[in-house]
Amino acid sequence: MIVQPVLVVAAALFSLGIYGILVRRNAVMVLLSIELILNSVNINFIMFDTMLADTLMQGQIFTIFIITIAAAEVGIGLAIVLMLFRNRQTANINEFDLMKW
Amino acid sequence: MEIFEIVTYFVLLALLSTAIRVVTTSNVIHAAISLVFTLALTAILFLMLSTEFVALVLVLVYIGAVIVLFLFGIMITRAPLGKNAELDNDKNKKLGAAIAGSIFLLFSYILINGFDGDVTITSGSSTELLGEILLSRFVFPFELVSFVLLAALIGGITLARKDEALIDEDQV
Amino acid sequence: MVKTNINLFAEGEVVYTDGGVLAEFAWVLVVLPFIAALIITFAGKSLPLKGAEIALGTIGIIFIYSLALMYLHVTEGVANEFFINVGNIGQFDIEFGWVVDGLSIMMYFVVGLVALLVFIYATNYMEGEIRYTFFFTSLTLFAGSMLVLVSSPTLIQILIGWELVGVCSYLLIGHYWEVKDNSSAAMKAFITNKIADVGLMIGIIILVLNTGTMRISEILYQATHDYPAIKNVAFAAGVLLFIGAMGKSAQFPLHVWLPDAMAGPTPVSALMHAATMVTAGVYLLARMFPFYQGIANEALDIVMLFGVVTLLTAGLIAIVQDDLKKVLAYSTVSQLGYMVAAIGSGAYTAALFHLWTHAFFKALLFLGAGSVIHAVHSNSMLEMGGLRKVMPKTFSTFIIGTVALAGLPPFAGFFSKDEILASFNHEGETTFFFIAVLGAFITAFYMTRAVCLTFLGEYRGHGHPHESDSMMTTPLVVLAVFAAASGWVNIPGVYTGFTKWVTTRKNPIIEYHPESFDLFALGLGLTAGLLGIGLGYYLYQLQGSAETGDDKIKIEPIWKVLENKYYIDDFYFKFIIDPIKLNMAKAVDAFNTNVIDRFVNGFGQLASFMGAIVYNNIDQNGIDKVLNMSSTGTDSFGGKIKLLQTGRTQQYLMLFLGGVVTISLLILFII
Secondary structure (H helix, E strand, C coil): CCCCHHHEEEEHHCCCCCCHHHCEHHHHHHHHHHHHHHHHHHHHHHHHCCCCCCCCCCHHHHHHHHHHHHHHHHHHHHHHHHHHHHHCCEEEEEHCCCCCC | CCCCHHHHHHHHHHHHHHHHHHHHHHHHHHHHHHHHHHHHHHHHHHHCCCHHHHHHHHHHHHHHHHHHHHHHHHHHHHCCCCHHHHHEEEEHHHHHHHHHHHHHHHHHHHHHHHHHECCCCCCCEEEEEEEECCCCHHHHHHHHHHHHHHHHHHHHHHHHHHHHHHHHHHCC | CCCCCCCCCCCCCCCCCCCHHHCCCCHHHHHHHEEEEEEEHHHHHCCCCHHHHHHHHHHHHHHHHHHHHHHHHHCEEEEEEEEEEEEEEEEEEEEEEECCCHHHHHHHHHHHHCCCCCCCHHHHCCCCCHHHHHHHHHHHHHHHHHHHHHCCCEHHHHHHHHCCCCCHHHHHHHCCCHHHHHHHHHHHHHHHHHHHHHHHHHHHHHHHHHHHHCCCHHHHHHCCCCHHHHHHHHHHHHHHHHHHHHCCCCCCCCHHHHHHHCCCCCCHHHHHHHCCHHHHHHHHHHHHHHHHHHHHHHHHHHHHHHHHHHHHHHHHHHCCCEHHHHHHHHHHHHHHHHHHHHHHHHCCCHHHEEEEEHHHHHHHHHHHHHHHHHHCCEEEEEHHHCCCHHHHCHHHHHHHHHHHCCCCCCCCHHHHHHHHHHHHHHHHHHHHHHHHHHHHHHHHHHHHHHHHHHHHCCCCCCCCCCCHHHHHHHHHHHHHHHHHHHHCCCCCCCCHHHHHHHHHCCCCCCCCCCCCCHHHHHHHEEEHHHHHHHHHHHHHCCCCHHHHHHHHHCCCHHHHHHHHHHHHHHHHHHHHHHHHHHHHHHHHHHHHHHHHHHHHHHHHHHHHHHHHHHHHHHHHHHHHHHHHHHHHHHHHHHHHHHCCCCCCHHHHHHHHHHHHHHHHHHHHHHH
C-alpha cells in the first residue's frame, strides 16, 4: 500500500475537524468534529506502525489508548453540554460569552 | 494497478467525502450518521493494514457506544432535527475554511516531503502479540487509562446529575 | 562547614580527648530550646498542658545530654571546640560554634539540672496564672540563651548570648507587667545591664581588633604567648570585660537591678539567681581567666576589690530586709561577690566551685521561698512565722539550703567557701581575707534571721498556709540532696575531681591548689558561720518574738543607711537620672527650639518657596502632563483592544490556530 495518499487523507480529516470546530454552532457538533480529529490521528498512528513494522506495536497500542481516552472525553464533554443546556436552555456555543470583557 | 490499490483509493475517497459531509451538512442526524460511515471506513482501512484488533475496537467502541452517546446528546439538547440553516456560524465560515485549508496544506507538505514508499502488508494476525505487549510492557499505562475511564465515569455522572437541592425545591 | 580547630594548645598538662560523637552533636543543646520556644509559641496553647510539656521535654533532653557529657568528662576528660563559619566582615571571620570542655560541661550540667527542676516546679507554681504559655516560651528561651552564652567559642557568640539573656530576663521579670513596679523593675534590670554591656562590647571590640580573631581560644593563646598587640591593651580590655561582668553578675555598684528583679515569678528568680544570668559574669571571667592571669594582672586587682566590696555591702543590706525573696537576692549578690573576688585573687577553681555549689543551694532556697510565698500569699516575712509545722518538707529542705549557704560541714557551701578563704589566705590578702570571714558571719546571721522569721515562732499572717504539691516539693528534695552533697567533689586531700573537671581546657590554667585544708581559714570561717547562726538564733528565737529581734541590734543611723541600700538608688536618681531628665532635657529642649527648630523652619520655608516654583513649572506642566498622557493613552488603547475579548471560544481558537499556522510557516520557509 502506498503511504502518501493515506497520510494526506488523514491530514485532510484533521483540517476538516478543525473547520468543524471553528464553524459549527451546536456544541454537540463541535464534539463530533473533535472525534474526526482524533480519528485522523489514529489513522496516522496505524499507518506509521505498519510502515515502520515496529516490533513493540506502539502505534496500535497508542491508538487503543486514544480510543479509550476519546470515549472518556465524549462522556465528559456531553455531560458538560447537558449541564450548559440545562442552565441556559441552549447548546449554541456562540451564546456562551461569559468570558467577555 | 492492482485490485488492492483500487480498493484502497476508493476507501480513501469515500472516507474523505463522508468526513466532508460530517462538517458541512445542515442536518445534525446526518452529521452523526456520516461520522458512523467515516469510522466504518477507517475500520476497513485498518483491516486492510492488517491491524484487525484496532479495527474491531474502533467499531465496537466508536460505532457501538460513542455514536449512540452522540445521538442521545443531540436529542437531549433538543437540537432541531431535519435541515437547519442555523447550524453553522456563517461569519466564521470563510476564515475557518482558510485556516483549515492552510493547516491541510501545511500538513500535506510536511507529510509528502517526509514520508514516501510502499508498505508491504504482512498477512496473518498480530492480535496475540499485541495482547502480550499490552499486558506486559504497557500494563502500567493500561491500568492508568482504566483509572482515567473510572474518573470520567464518575465525573460524567456528577456533572449530568440534577442538583439535589433543586429536586427538593421541585418537590416542595 | 564544621571544622575542628587546629590543636594549638597541646602543651597543657591536662590529658583530654576530643569527646567523640557526643561532643560533635552538642549543638543540640543550644538549638533545641529555640526550636522548642517556636513550637510553644505557635502550638503551645492547643496542647493539653499548654506548652509546658514541650518546655519540660526539651529541658529534660538537655539535662540528659549534659549528664552524658558530664559522665564522659569525668571518666575521660573532654576539651574540644567546633566552629561554623557564617560569613565574614573584612578580615574577621564571623564564626559560631560550641565548646565542649570542662568549664562548659560544668555549666551545661548546672543549667540543665537547675532549669529542669525549676521547670517542673513552675508547671505547678504558675498554674492558672496569666500568660502561662508565654511564660514557658520565655523560660525556655532564657535557658537556651544561657546555653548559647556558655557554649560559645567566639566573642561574638558570647555577646549574642549575653544580650539574649538580657532580653529574656526583661521578659520574665516583667511577667506581671500590669503592675507598674514590675515593669519598672524589668526596665531597670535591662537598662542597668545595658550600661554594663557597653563595657563588654567595647572590650570585645578592643580585643578583636588587636588580635585579629574572634576565637576565644586563640585570643587566650596570644595572651599567654607574649603577643605584643594584645599586651598593650590588656588592662583596658580586662577592665571593660569586667564592667560587662559587673552588670550581669550584679557587682557593686551595678547590683541595683538584681533585688528589684524579684518582681518576677519565683521560678524565674530561682533560675536567674542560680544557674542562668548572674553566673554569666563569673563564667565570662572564668572563660577569659588565662588572659587575666597572663597579662591583665592589674585588672584582676580591680576585680578582687569590687568583689570584696560587693560581698560585704550586699550581705549587710540583707540583714535589714523584710522581704524573704529580697534577703535571698542580696545574699546572691553577696555570694557573687565571693566568686568574683575569688577570680580576682587568682583562684579559678574556687570561684567555679562556689558557683557550682551556690547554684544548687540558692535554687533550693528560692524554690523553698516560692513554696512559702505560694502558701501564705505574701513576700513579707512579717506575715510568716511558725510554718515549720505546716510545711515540714519545705522547712527541712530550706534548712539544708541555709546551712549549706552558711557554710557548715558537711554541706556544699562549707567546702566552696573554705576554698575561697584558703586561697585569699594563700595569696596574702589579709584585709580581704578578714572581710570575707566577716561576710561569712553576716551570711550565717541573716540566713538564720530569715529562717527564724519564716519558719519558727508563731504564725502572724492571715489565711491557712498548707504544704505545697509534690510537683513543687520534689524539686526541693532533689536540690537539697545536691545542696548537701555537691561539695564533696572537691575536698582538698581527699578527692579533687572538680579541680580536674574545670581545668580541663584547651588553654591551660595555672593556679594554686591546696593540698590539704587550710586549718587557719577553715577554723575562722567555721567559727564565723557558727557565731552568725548562734547570734541570729539568740536574737530572733530565744529573745522574745521575731519582730522585736531587729530592735535589739538596731543602731539607728547604720540601719537607716542599710534600709536605704546605701542610698545608691537615690544617688543614681539624684545625680544621674534626674539631672538627665530635668536639666539636660531642658537644655536639649531649649537647643531644640532655638537652634534646630529655627534652622529647620528656615529650611522649610526655603524648601516651600523652591517647591512652589518646581510645582508650577516642572511638575504640573512637565511631569504631570506626560503622566496624564500616558495614562489616557493606556486607557484608550485598552478600550480598543479589549474588544478582542469577545468571550467566544471559537474566535479564540481561530486566532490561536491562525497564529500556529503563521509561526509554522515562518519556521518552515523563512528561518
